[in-house]
Amino acid sequence: MTTTEVPTSAEGNPIGFGRMHRKEDARFLRGQGTYVDDVTLPGMLHGAILRSPFAHARIVNIDTSAAEAHPRVRAVITGETLEGLGLAWMPTLSQDTQSVLATDKVRFQGAEVAFVVADDRYAARDALELIDVDYEPLDAVVDAKKALDPDAPVIRDDLEGREDNKIYDWEAGDAEHCAEVFDQADVVVTQEMLYPRVHPAPMETCGSVASMDPVSGKLTIWTTTQAPHAHRTLYALVAGLPEHKIQVISPDIGGGFGNKVGIYPGYVCSIVGSIVTGKPVKWMEDRAENLMSTSFARDYHMTGSIAATKDGTIQGLKVDVLADHGAFNGVAQPTKFPAGFFHIFTGSYDYDAAHCNVRAVYTNKAPGGVAYACSFRVTEAVYLVERMVDCLADELGMDPAELRMKNLLRPEQFPYTTPTGWEYDSGDYPRALKEAMRLAGYDELRAEQAERRRAFEAGETNQLMGIGLSFFTEGVGAGPRKHMDILGLGMADGCELRIHPTGKAVIRLSVQSQGQGHETTFAQIVAQELGIPPEDIDVVHGDTDNTPFGLGTYGSRSTPVSGAAAAVVSRRVKDKSRIIAAAALECSPDDLEWEHGRWFVKGDPDNGKTIQEIAFASHGNLELPEGVEGHLDATAVYDPPELTYPFGAYICVTDVDAGTGEVKVRRFIAVDDCGPRINPMIVEGQIHGGLADGVGMALMEVIAFDPEGNNLGGSFMDYLLPTSMECPSWETGETVTPSPHHPLGVKGVGESATVGSPAAVVNAVLDALQIRSADMPLTPAVVWRAMQGSPLRNDLAIE
Amino acid sequence: MQVPDVFEYERASSVDDAIALLEKHGDEARLIAGGHSLLPMMKLRLAVPEVLIDINDLEGLDHIRIDGDEIAIGAMVRHAALLESALLAEHYPIFADAERVIADPLVRNRGTIGGSFCQGDPAEDLASVGTALRGSAVIRSSAGERTVPIREFHQGPYETAVGDAEMLVELRFPIRTHIGSAYAKVERRVGDWAVAAAGAFVQLDGDQIADVGIGLTAVGADGFTCPEAEDLLRGGPATPERFADAAQLCHDLCAPVTDQRGPEDYKRHLARELTRRVLHRATARARGEES
Numbered sequence A: 001m002t003t004t005e006v007p008t009s010a011e012g013n014p015i016g017f018g019r020m021h022r023k024e025d026a027r028f029l030r031g032q033g034t035y036v037d038d039v040t041l042p043g044m045l046h047g048a049i050l051r052s053p054f055a056h057a058r059i060v061n062i063d064t065s066a067a068e069a070h071p072r073v074r075a076v077i078t079g080e081t082l083e084g085l086g087l088a089w090m091p092t093l094s095q096d097t098q099s100v101l102a103t104d105k106v107r108f109q110g111a112e113v114a115f116v117v118a119d120d121r122y123a124a125r126d127a128l129e130l131i132d133v134d135y136e137p138l139d140a141v142v143d144a145k146k147a148l149d150p151d152a153p154v155i156r157d158d159l160e161g162r163e164d165n166k167i168y169d170w171e172a173g174d175a176e177h178c179a180e181v182f183d184q185a186d187v188v189v190t191q192e193m194l195y196p197r198v199h200p201a202p203m204e205t206c207g208s209v210a211s212m213d214p215v216s217g218k219l220t221i222w223t224t225t226q227a228p229h230a231h232r233t234l235y236a237l238v239a240g241l242p243e244h245k246i247q248v249i250s251p252d253i254g255g256g257f258g259n260k261v262g263i264y265p266g267y268v269c270s271i272v273g274s275i276v277t278g279k280p281v282k283w284m285e286d287r288a289e290n291l292m293s294t295s296f297a298r299d300y301h302m303t304g305s306i307a308a309t310k311d312g313t314i315q316g317l318k319v320d321v322l323a324d325h326g327a328f329n330g331v332a333q334p335t336k337f338p339a340g341f342f343h344i345f346t347g348s349y350d351y352d353a354a355h356c357n358v359r360a361v362y363t364n365k366a367p368g369g370v371a372y373a374c375s376f377r378v379t380e381a382v383y384l385v386e387r388m389v390d391c392l393a394d395e396l397g398m399d400p401a402e403l404r405m406k407n408l409l410r411p412e413q414f415p416y417t418t419p420t421g422w423e424y425d426s427g428d429y430p431r432a433l434k435e436a437m438r439l440a441g442y443d444e445l446r447a448e449q450a451e452r453r454r455a456f457e458a459g460e461t462n463q464l465m466g467i468g469l470s471f472f473t474e475g476v477g478a479g480p481r482k483h484m485d486i487l488g489l490g491m492a493d494g495c496e497l498r499i500h501p502t503g504k505a506v507i508r509l510s511v512q513s514q515g516q517g518h519e520t521t522f523a524q525i526v527a528q529e530l531g532i533p534p535e536d537i538d539v540v541h542g543d544t545d546n547t548p549f550g551l552g553t554y555g556s557r558s559t560p561v562s563g564a565a566a567a568v569v570s571r572r573v574k575d576k577s578r579i580i581a582a583a584a585l586e587c588s589p590d591d592l593e594w595e596h597g598r599w600f601v602k603g604d605p606d607n608g609k610t611i612q613e614i615a616f617a618s619h620g621n622l623e624l625p626e627g628v629e630g631h632l633d634a635t636a637v638y639d640p641p642e643l644t645y646p647f648g649a650y651i652c653v654t655d656v657d658a659g660t661g662e663v664k665v666r667r668f669i670a671v672d673d674c675g676p677r678i679n680p681m682i683v684e685g686q687i688h689g690g691l692a693d694g695v696g697m698a699l700m701e702v703i704a705f706d707p708e709g710n711n712l713g714g715s716f717m718d719y720l721l722p723t724s725m726e727c728p729s730w731e732t733g734e735t736v737t738p739s740p741h742h743p744l745g746v747k748g749v750g751e752s753a754t755v756g757s758p759a760a761v762v763n764a765v766l767d768a769l770q771i772r773s774a775d776m777p778l779t780p781a782v783v784w785r786a787m788q789g790s791p792l793r794n795d796l797a798i799e
Numbered sequence B: 001m002q003v004p005d006v007f008e009y010e011r012a013s014s015v016d017d018a019i020a021l022l023e024k025h026g027d028e029a030r031l032i033a034g035g036h037s038l039l040p041m042m043k044l045r046l047a048v049p050e051v052l053i054d055i056n057d058l059e060g061l062d063h064i065r066i067d068g069d070e071i072a073i074g075a076m077v078r079h080a081a082l083l084e085s086a087l088l089a090e091h092y093p094i095f096a097d098a099e100r101v102i103a104d105p106l107v108r109n110r111g112t113i114g115g116s117f118c119q120g121d122p123a124e125d126l127a128s129v130g131t132a133l134r135g136s137a138v139i140r141s142s143a144g145e146r147t148v149p150i151r152e153f154h155q156g157p158y159e160t161a162v163g164d165a166e167m168l169v170e171l172r173f174p175i176r177t178h179i180g181s182a183y184a185k186v187e188r189r190v191g192d193w194a195v196a197a198a199g200a201f202v203q204l205d206g207d208q209i210a211d212v213g214i215g216l217t218a219v220g221a222d223g224f225t226c227p228e229a230e231d232l233l234r235g236g237p238a239t240p241e242r243f244a245d246a247a248q249l250c251h252d253l254c255a256p257v258t259d260q261r262g263p264e265d266y267k268r269h270l271a272r273e274l275t276r277r278v279l280h281r282a283t284a285r286a287r288g289e290e291s
């Protein structure tokens, strides 16, 4: 593997001007961003959704007459209205269907039942209370572990021939070989764990403004989407609208985290509302609606087993998963992989064998599963393996850092094919772990912990201390067309680069920023390749009429896929600029050398042309060689040959009050290797945010359900997000191992910290308490109960 | 956006005016102080008042001062002012202890002590502070003023001694010597309501406990306190063993309900653990061993 051809991000030599301030920040800091809710059109009406109070109930009758009589109401749309248009159900991103407005039954609390269009948003909300729905409540399936009981109510009786709540069984790895390895192992440790249902809770909730022009037949929809092009194609397929008459505009997006990948009933309702009324219709959900009905994440019940020799050589890993998908299978995964990339669960270690089985079930809960920096279920996978390794360390009485160091893949093993078929591109794992231990002062921490233990046992303190590790490997940048598609759409990204005569540039991309800083990062990539200053480069995204096709921003794919496209398209421009420079300098292209945005004649550095001069010449009357067209514009479509595999070593230090169960994260050390860093500041921002996510999930976030299926996380009073007070001052470090197949060597980092950090926090708390198991979120009550040996079920109402 | 139902809005110019407006609009009217309890309930349409009477303009309700042998706190004093008050820090550090863990700075800048008491939420922190200190509440109506002991103020969840056309105007706390006070709370996250909390003052006479007050929040303690534990301590020595016994009584006699903040047994445990801790801290403060 080579490490020299690509620029490294060791400070001083980052890609394209490195740690520059974000170009988009000027408008955000001035409060001049334009979010969907800022879009106001002449004559615009407002929609609101009536939602089910029941988790499972038959709809007997819906009486909308009183709402229709409200003086400011323009239309009331029900499932029956939609049925007439063939829109009562829509496809999900996973070959299932989902009800837009319920016709037969409601299947989760918060399910969409009716849509009111009124002159203003207040009237729309008031009118919801005038709709009279007659429900016949049914038993709800709340506990995923009981979803397949013979007497469980069948949730999806709308699907032909459906007699139970099973969605799929899926496996990866070699079960037989795995069984042999386990049979012969010295040590086998088995552990159950739950990665509970959490919610991405972006600051901006979901919404849309739909405007159907009755004359041209063109639909324009401003909407909160991370994947504008995928949405356009889906609208075309669902509603039968011609695709060239649909414009999806994703303006500034206030956070996505996967929450804004799928299509929600509200979007469809706003479109129908606009068709019915002939006016633009805005729909913007409130916080409770966002938490209760839009895409959740995780909800994986996992039982892992790890096999090893007595001296701590890991030999095998297997896991059984029960996946709670809610009422509709609404995850967004490449078609081939119903459980996403979960089978990357072998993580960062070498094994003889591995096997997983994932069984997915319907329950009476909101659909989703795509969300929250899911990395296509890599988050669950990393949590599983990193918890299992700690369980093994506990069983063997070995230091968890030592056990990891002993089993990490070695640099010379790359490219490495895992027992479940992933081909890791590059890595130097021991180097990253050593760096994290150095930054943490690992040995001193262990010494301090031992002293604290002693004081605790002597009754001098009730504060315990824990040190937790996590080493993660992600597979990101979906994905190679040969392996990956979503609903038949391949995952290659287009890109267009236009160079104006004066040498200013516009790059058009299919991905859509939700806060990741694309307007800066992509400008920096072009700047690196062409020597045009980033401020002279405009990044256009989020508008399907003005950008080439691509599948959008999620799964940490923007820089691995569209970033590569940006590099490739820039290189095309550069290649052409060489020919034009040669024509201008009256020499052969082979005689030219490139430096800092300028071609010059070899051995005669004063004799050259800058990219700006070349741009002008390309638009002017310079005589060009046979067959060479004018202008410098170029397009590219990047089909990633493989995924990229970022990795990192995390160490968390916690203090635990043994008297109350309260946990404080004292320190968090994160060493990330995402290849070269384009803008190190933006990368660190992504890591900081992900670490806060991780602390939130580990310590406080969960959506539980009571026996009737009532959502117990429907507001920010119940669904807790971490604040600055729960976050220590993050300590970040880096190693740089470029991806050998990415044009810039970069690997992606958007989800790394979310993926890697929860296990470190949980491991730290359990390390403090010297117990092997407790499930997230580790609230004081959960910690205390775990200490008493009577753990709580975090997915259900506390009993 | 969550929006409340339609309501009328009036701005009171004086306490008498506020009371007159309450009388005029009847029991569908509600006073609004900081709005940090009332507005969230209105947005969720759990409260649907027809008229809001804003008392934020009223003067003479924002004092924290010594009045005779008591400290008097006006009903419109904001949480932030309680947190920062030097007078309270001197006499009753329990206030700053509690305020530091009530909500967040935004809420504390607007929420008032009067609103906190009148809301009557079983998880309200100031309710158990006031109960521990055995203060009193001054309530005004068109018929005049009456004073109610704080221990009789709360009459059940969300029910208080303040009648329909009445307004809470002041809270009063006796000044005591040789005392220390403290508050401790367990929350799932900064800004969250209490899983459980306890407050106490301890008045020492040498090594003996001359007087003691205990307040308990969010554990279903009758009247936010546990008189049996106070009785056990009063008149005896201030020792860890006796603190533990008193704390055990709080554990045994409170009646917490299980919810997503924690199961009943855990909340009972906290009633004990936190009572023990605040008794220690209050005593250490009374002895001048801790600030």
Ligand SMILES: Cc1cc2nc3c(=O)[nH]c(=O)nc-3n(C[C@H](O)[C@H](O)[C@H](O)COP(=O)(O)OP(=O)(O)OC[C@H]3O[C@@H](n4cnc5c(N)ncnc54)[C@H](O)[C@@H]3O)c2cc1C
Binding pocket: B030, B031, B032, B033, B034, B035, B036, B037, B038, B039, B040, B075, B101, B102, B103, B104, B107, B110, B111, B112, B113, B114, B115, B116, B118, B119, B123, B124, B125, B126, B162, B166, B167, B168, B169, B191, B192, B193, B194
């Ligand atoms: C996010 C958040 C977190 C919070 N966390 C905590 C916490 O951890 N601990 C805690 O104790 N509290 C907490 N609170 C509540 C906060 O302390 C409120 O400010 C307080 O409970 C109510 O005070 P207010 O002035 O806002 O009252 P308002 O909301 O204005 O009024 C509350 C009720 O009291 C009545 N009222 C108000 N003033 C008077 C008066 N003078 N006379 C008669 N009736 C009156 C009103 O009519 C209304 O019924 C939190 C609030 C929020 C929004």
